[in-house]
Amino acid sequence: MSRGQAVAARPPGPTGETHRVSLLRGMTAIRLFEERCVELYSAGMIRGFLHVAIGEEAVAVGVMQPLTDDDSIVSTYREHGHAIARGVPMESVMAEMYGKVTGCSRGRGGSMHLFDVGRRFYGGNAIVGGGLPLAVGLALADKMQGRPGVTVCFFGDGAYAEGEFHECVNLAALWQLPVLFACENNLYAMGTALHRAQAETDLALRAASYGLTSWPVDGMDVLAVEKASRRAVDRIRNGGGPCFLELRTYRFRAHSMYDPDRYRDKAEIARWRERDPIDLLVRQLREDGKLLGEDLDAMTAEVTAEIDLAVASAEAAPLEPVEDLTRFVYSETKVQ
Amino acid sequence: MSRGQAVAARPPGPTGETHRVSLLRGMTAIRLFEERCVELYSAGMIRGFLHVAIGEEAVAVGVMQPLTDDDSIVSTYREHGHAIARGVPMESVMAEMYGKVTGCSRGRGGSMHLFDVGRRFYGGNAIVGGGLPLAVGLALADKMQGRPGVTVCFFGDGAYAEGEFHECVNLAALWQLPVLFACENNLYAMGTALHRAQAETDLALRAASYGLTSWPVDGMDVLAVEKASRRAVDRIRNGGGPCFLELRTYRFRAHSMYDPDRYRDKAEIARWRERDPIDLLVRQLREDGKLLGEDLDAMTAEVTAEIDLAVASAEAAPLEPVEDLTRFVYSETKVQ
Amino acid sequence: MTTATVGTVETTYREALREAIREALREDDRVFLMGEDVGMYGGCFAVSLGLLEEFGPERVRDTPLSESGFVGAGVGAAIAGMRPIVEIMTVNFSLLALDQILNNAATLLHMSGGQVHVPLVIRMTTGAGRQLAAQHSHSFEGWYAHIPGIKVIAPATLEDARGMLWTALQDPDPVLLFEHGSLYNMSGTLAEDAGHVDIQRTAVRRPGRDVTLVSYGGSLSKTLDAAETLAVDGIEAEVLDLRSLRPLDDEAIMESVSHTHRAVVVDEGWRSGSLSAEISARITEQCFFDLDSPVERVCSAEVPMPYAKHLEEAALPQPETVVAAVRRAVG
Amino acid sequence: MTTATVGTVETTYREALREAIREALREDDRVFLMGEDVGMYGGCFAVSLGLLEEFGPERVRDTPLSESGFVGAGVGAAIAGMRPIVEIMTVNFSLLALDQILNNAATLLHMSGGQVHVPLVIRMTTGAGRQLAAQHSHSFEGWYAHIPGIKVIAPATLEDARGMLWTALQDPDPVLLFEHGSLYNMSGTLAEDAGHVDIQRTAVRRPGRDVTLVSYGGSLSKTLDAAETLAVDGIEAEVLDLRSLRPLDDEAIMESVSHTHRAVVVDEGWRSGSLSAEISARITEQCFFDLDSPVERVCSAEVPMPYAKHLEEAALPQPETVVAAVRRAVG
Numbered sequence A, B: 001m002s003r004g005q006a007v008a009a010r011p012p013g014p015t016g017e018t019h020r021v022s023l024l025r026g027m028t029a030i031r032l033f034e035e036r037c038v039e040l041y042s043a044g045m046i047r048g049f050l051h052v053a054i055g056e057e058a059v060a061v062g063v064m065q066p067l068t069d070d071d072s073i074v075s076t077y078r079e080h081g082h083a084i085a086r087g088v089p090m091e092s093v094m095a096e097m098y099g100k101v102t103g104c105s106r107g108r109g110g111s112m113h114l115f116d117v118g119r120r121f122y123g124g125n126a127i128v129g130g131g132l133p134l135a136v137g138l139a140l141a142d143k144m145q146g147r148p149g150v151t152v153c154f155f156g157d158g159a160y161a162e163g164e165f166h167e168c169v170n171l172a173a174l175w176q177l178p179v180l181f182a183c184e185n186n187l188y189a190m191g192t193a194l195h196r197a198q199a200e201t202d203l204a205l206r207a208a209s210y211g212l213t214s215w216p217v218d219g220m221d222v223l224a225v226e227k228a229s230r231r232a233v234d235r236i237r238n239g240g241g242p243c244f245l246e247l248r249t250y251r252f253r254a255h256s257m258y259d260p261d262r263y264r265d266k267a268e269i270a271r272w273r274e275r276d277p278i279d280l281l282v283r284q285l286r287e288d289g290k291l292l293g294e295d296l297d298a299m300t301a302e303v304t305a306e307i308d309l310a311v312a313s314a315e316a317a318p319l320e321p322v323e324d325l326t327r328f329v330y331s332e333t334k335v336q
Numbered sequence C, D: 001m002t003t004a005t006v007g008t009v010e011t012t013y014r015e016a017l018r019e020a021i022r023e024a025l026r027e028d029d030r031v032f033l034m035g036e037d038v039g040m041y042g043g044c045f046a047v048s049l050g051l052l053e054e055f056g057p058e059r060v061r062d063t064p065l066s067e068s069g070f071v072g073a074g075v076g077a078a079i080a081g082m083r084p085i086v087e088i089m090t091v092n093f094s095l096l097a098l099d100q101i102l103n104n105a106a107t108l109l110h111m112s113g114g115q116v117h118v119p120l121v122i123r124m125t126t127g128a129g130r131q132l133a134a135q136h137s138h139s140f141e142g143w144y145a146h147i148p149g150i151k152v153i154a155p156a157t158l159e160d161a162r163g164m165l166w167t168a169l170q171d172p173d174p175v176l177l178f179e180h181g182s183l184y185n186m187s188g189t190l191a192e193d194a195g196h197v198d199i200q201r202t203a204v205r206r207p208g209r210d211v212t213l214v215s216y217g218g219s220l221s222k223t224l225d226a227a228e229t230l231a232v233d234g235i236e237a238e239v240l241d242l243r244s245l246r247p248l249d250d251e252a253i254m255e256s257v258s259h260t261h262r263a264v265v266v267d268e269g270w271r272s273g274s275l276s277a278e279i280s281a282r283i284t285e286q287c288f289f290d291l292d293s294p295v296e297r298v299c300s301a302e303v304p305m306p307y308a309k310h311l312e313e314a315a316l317p318q319p320e321t322v323v324a325a326v327r328r329a330v331g
């Protein structure tokens, strides 16, 4: 999907207008896409578990900015935004959720397991913390092979409590591996508030104790996220060792479509909604007179058309033949 | 074994002469016991893995000082000293290593799995880090049942890298559990030096980042260890939450009887031997004129006699009948 | 307690489990429930909904995402006199705690020469059928049934959902209780005074003379459906509900096979090395000369569970595949 | 490569494994060895002794005690083009990494619709016999053989210790290689040019007509000893060495059983749910009408392995218990 890629491939540099607009477009695309997913879930077109990141779009779009085709991404089950921001076509993401063979994982993965190896998007991991060791290994391979790649690993505040986090941050720091630990701190792990899961809730501070560079970022400000990500990625690429970013964000909706969201105070949600990353950027662009109402409508229309297309093609797409059930348990050819 | 218990049960208070002498006796007992174990291993009387803590006696004896019968201990596979300092009779420890039914684990555990529930000595765990969750649970039970107990968990610098360490320190800090994390930092995990396993080698500093009280201690100075342990245990018992002690020590011998010790520089070992915890205390007592040559000889003779007795009774003891092989897989009676 | 039936109540598998936990918390103050989101969230499958409000955060204890840590903490608490009920959201995540379950919970009693008892209950959701894909859909209860030192049970009915937990809590050793995710919404009636049940014996859920169908947990209803279909053609299948996966109730299984002379084992686990293999091997060992045909197995295809509905259905045992296996056996 | 035999060399199982690793490191610069104490220490069982000096710390990489972390790192490195050989000291500790092995290594290819290949080799020591007690003595290779997406091999001979690794490294999917701890000191002669061997086929280690003895790894020598004893009484046992535990070479097993009409499976795993159960079930399924007696199993007693020598010996399969099982089968 050209646009998605455009966002992913945009060269570093000053956050000029067109760039800010493209960031807005990237976040808007994710927002509208996920809102459509919610509708389609209620309509029974998407099944299984569905986790949307509505409210967290600035993290996905901002972190992706400095990445190149050499870089790798490891994500979670809440990864639609990461995938789209990386340039995975909406069609293949939507088809995946429809369980169609045209899906980015041939319909075998679903919402939680989006993969696109061509774009070095290594999934979609639904074991909390399970992607961290993979990221360490991807980075180890890049380092041993002398490739310039940086591996970005997205994970949540909940994953921070898993033993694998401890093991992996130490491994990356010990071996000075090119890993960017992108911790999406949305203050909740399902229904468990951070302060009920961690004795010390300053995640960036604690991460620093492992001997890597670490700092917190306003995850609702896409420009701040981009700036932090660029600084971290440059540092890592130049051999500075791994970095940890605590991206302070919030999910506006429930954990999953099954979650009645009993554990959050409505006022808290409302407060965070005032910091909607899309509204923030729109307001800013408006104030600078760089965005007119019609521009926004045009963008929305364009993105909506794209999503309609993705849905239409997903609906039209075929299913994997049942006879092929046992394919891909083992490789069909040697790998080079 | 009265003496061992005496050490364990000794009431808090100023480190008077008799007390210092009893500390010396405690360390000497462990030292001579383990030296005998090494001989017996070479003689083929003890089998399996044997890990001695020669050089680390000040940790075992010092940490135990403030503990009462209410307190619990969780240990590792390098636990002879912990067991003896807790008052587990030498006879039952030696019989265990002989695989006899009179052993503290009926010969089913061996050197790595010494247990004595009567003394709340919960083993002898040979999965590195595997005892940490047990300690958290023992402490949780004490807290929920309103008991005064403190749980001491011994583990090494190597265990610090395991995910379970991360999970358990956080749980203890989060729930303010009465746990003393006694980290025996002897600078090596088998052949892996601490600086080759941890990006940040200041273990006490890093532990503090979890939100508990933590400090390093000279693990070769039994009085310093006792002082630190007493401060920590008092704090914990008075509801101050968990503490972490980094006990800086060194094992004078190889990791196990199988280890050719290729990875340590002989000079380094020699340097540490100059800080032998037993010699240090002897010198001090001598300087204070509190210990005469004959006292020491008498103590050695006494302890040696005790060990001879333990060996003799282990040799004489019967084996568990083979017909009883499958006992203790499931409980034979309900537990109250 | 299950004998006298005064009135009956409409309930679900989920509610029956909740009632069992509530009863345990009420009757024994050593009991507490610990796991991820058992409290504020109400339980990831709403089993423990409302218990936090009733019993407070000490006894309905939310944990961080630290499976190895809190499962091991349950082991330690059990050793020190508590009666923990530890919930692991799904069996798939329990692999993170397997070291604590096997190397500690199952092993401490023997390794200590009989000193360290671990009266612990661990509850987990297992199984597929909800398009949750390859990291949320597997069935490892058969794997756990390989471990000496623990017991493994799987309630397939409302009575067992209501009655097994208390009995498990009275057991001096670790008991793993597996709840199939597709059963939570199963509804029906339960005796008002429904209570404790044994967790030792396999139950005959449908008597029959022609073939023995061995199943448990989420596969029971599919197996009963198959039996209905077969009955239409005059094949009377006897359907067993294992209930206990470790120990297995050999006596009940062999008793049935010795009069039907044929057996089909239905097991949602991957075929190779599944519990069905052990059951097949035991039937052959103990009933070889009674068998008219080899024991058949209906298991899951050996694939990580796919998301797409049609593929997931094809991967799982279904009434049709059970029927087909029976026809092979009797054919 | 194993055809032409120029000269032979005296070697041990340990040295053969080391040679195999050395060859892999020399021939393919994508290969590296990673694990606890593989370098400075020389390998906890001295398998990798000297390799650090020869290949340096990048390619003979010591890790911290972080099984889940470094095994998962091996998965990631394999995905990104390396050919990691990850060593887990013993299978007992591998439970800490099982989540990475099952939920990632075995699952990624399928979950990604065929995109993510994991050409990873994991080596582990398994088995009992050295009085290492309940946390260092178990045999879980049969458990691993339950997992779709991985292959499981167990060299029992010097040839296989020398030849299996390279073949495993050529495999596009994860291969787990199990080394029985009691074999490291096994010595004998090996062809100077001994090299790669297939890892698909089960081997007949001793031909016979009266009964098929199925074994592998550390149990092979005990099984061969039993066969010798039986031969004295004129019972000619055919001894199979499985070599590959997943996939199983059904063809070879059934071929043997179909002419011996009797089978005994020898497996060091705990009996219930062991690999022996799967083999027994398959033999019954595929050779039922060829069988003169039920398949017998000789496994470990279902206890956490005790330390005391006499108890450990009683818990393990022994030549005598194999002989007794054969007598039951032929009797």
Ligand SMILES: Cc1ncc(C[n+]2csc(CCOP(=O)(O)OP(=O)(O)O)c2C)c(N)n1
Residues within 6 Å of the ligand: A078, A126, A127, A128, A129, A155, A156, A157, A158, A159, A160, A184, A186, A188, A189, A190, A255, C036, C065, C067, C089, C093, C096
């Ligand atoms: C190992 C494991 N434990 C539990 C779960 C169930 N679960 C799925 S998401 C989740 C919360 C994770 O929270 P966080 O890491 O903060 O990510 P977020 O959902 O907030 O984006 C839990 C408990 C799981 N998938 N894996």
Ligand SMILES: Cc1ncc(C[n+]2csc(CCOP(=O)(O)OP(=O)(O)O)c2C)c(N)n1
Residues within 6 Å of the ligand: B078, B126, B127, B128, B129, B155, B156, B157, B158, B159, B160, B184, B186, B188, B189, B190, B255, D036, D065, D067, D089, D093, D096
């Ligand atoms: C989980 C696990 N991994 C590996 C081992 C093998 N092993 C036994 S002791 C040891 C080193 C532990 O070092 P440390 O924690 O510092 O304790 P120390 O031996 O120095 O007292 C290792 C790697 C084990 N027993 N358990």
Ligand SMILES: [Mg+2]
Residues within 6 Å of the ligand: A156, A157, A158, A184, A185, A186, A187, A188, A189, A190
């Ligand atoms: Mg979160």
Ligand SMILES: [Mg+2]
Residues within 6 Å of the ligand: B156, B157, B158, B184, B185, B186, B187, B188, B189, B190
């Ligand atoms: Mg150490």
